[in-house]
Amino acid sequence: MTVTRDDARFDEINQLRLSIDNFDSAMIHILAERFRITKAVGHLKAEKDLPPSSPDREKEQAERWRALAAEAGLDPGFAEKLLNFIVSEVIENHKKIRK
Amino acid sequence: MTVTRDDARFDEINQLRLSIDNFDSAMIHILAERFRITKAVGHLKAEKDLPPSSPDREKEQAERWRALAAEAGLDPGFAEKLLNFIVSEVIENHKKIRK
Numbered sequence: 001m002t003v004t005r006d007d008a009r010f011d012e013i014n015q016l017r018l019s020i021d022n023f024d025s026a027m028i029h030i031l032a033e034r035f036r037i038t039k040a041v042g043h044l045k046a047e048k049d050l051p052p053s054s055p056d057r058e059k060e061q062a063e064r065w066r067a068l069a070a071e072a073g074l075d076p077g078f079a080e081k082l083l084n085f086i087v088s089e090v091i092e093n094h095k096k097i098r099k
Numbered sequence: 100m101t102v103t104r105d106d107a108r109f110d111e112i113n114q115l116r117l118s119i120d121n122f123d124s125a126m127i128h129i130l131a132e133r134f135r136i137t138k139a140v141g142h143l144k145a146e147k148d149l150p151p152s153s154p155d156r157e158k159e160q161a162e163r164w165r166a167l168a169a170e171a172g173l174d175p176g177f178a179e180k181l182l183n184f185i186v187s188e189v190i191e192n193h194k195k196i197r198k
Contacts, residue, residue: 013149016140017156023133024160025167027126028178032171034122041115050112057116061123068124072131078188079127085184089177 035090042094052094058087134189141193151193157186 045052062080069079144151161179168178 013140013143016136016143019136020133020140021160021163023129023136024164024182027129027133028164028167028173029171030122030126030129031178031181032168032173034119034126035173037115037118037122041112041119044112044115061120064120065123065127068127069131072128074127074131074134079130082130082181082184083123085181 031086034086035093038090039093039097042090042097045094046098052091052098061087130185133185134192137189138192138196141189141196144193145197151190151197160186 042052044050061083065079065083066076069076141151143149160182164178164182165175168175
């Protein structure tokens with residue numbers, strides 16, 4: 001069923017979906033800004049001839065994400081997998097900047 | 100190198116990393132709330148005997164994520180892959196609720 005803001009058949013699931021959509025908009029915009037920042041990091045790394053990946057930093061991030069997730073009631077294992085997914089994309093972008 | 104808020108060796112990359120960390124905290128907390136909502140959706144679906152996956156809804160979400168990403172300057176292909184990653188986890192959680 002198509003869920004739209006003016007759908008007369010609103011039920012509980014559709015109401016929740018509107019909240020999900022609002023949170024998704026917020027997440028996408030934060031993520032867009034995060035990638036703008038990692039792009040700047042990629043240029044600085046290329047200028048300073050630093051490698052695209054920073055294992056120490058990534059290990060710290062994983063610990064930080066797991067701790068924040070646990071505190072917020074999000075599965076820490078899932079949070080870490082998600083971080084790895086994002087970081088892999090960031091590293092690929094860093095490699096492209098170096099070329 | 101360990102990046103801490105009181106590190107005397109702050110350089111440009113570390114400054115940017117502090118911004119990344121702040122955005123990550125925001126994202127993790129939004130995501131935790133999103134999973135609280137999808138958990139409620141999972142319970143409603145189980146009560147109403149609706150399937151864990153909703154292909155029409157997921158198709159709409161993919162289009163919505165791609166459009167929002169494009170507008171925000173985020174790679175739409177990456178945004179869609181990330182959505183699929185999150186939705187896969189949500190569907191697995193829905194399946195567990197039904198059991």
